[in-house]
Amino acid sequence: MSEYALYIGIAAGVCTSISMLPQLVKIIKTKKADDISYGMVVVLLVGVAAWIWYGVLRSDYPIIVTNSFSLLVNMLVLVFSLRYKKNRG
Numbered sequence: 001m002s003e004y005a006l007y008i009g010i011a012a013g014v015c016t017s018i019s020m021l022p023q024l025v026k027i028i029k030t031k032k033a034d035d036i037s038y039g040m041v042v043v044l045l046v047g048v049a050a051w052i053w054y055g056v057l058r059s060d061y062p063i064i065v066t067n068s069f070s071l072l073v074n075m076l077v078l079v080f081s082l083r084y085k086k087n088r089g
Contacts (some may be wrong), residue, residue, distance in 0.1 A: 042078075
């Protein structure tokens, strides 16, 4: 793999990994998660876990690291959305 391709892959991984951070911050700040789709988050978690496994099989550390971070962020979105879903105050 060329160095150029590696940097593109890392940049793509970072972008997708941090994509849910604004949603997580919003849920934590407002303590509301009424519009979160649990189905979407679960499908995303399964997909990210599959990417991690793929990275492990290929010994591709950029895939493993960026998707592990994404898994953590998305798990936190799920946890906080369950905690604050239909929050009464």
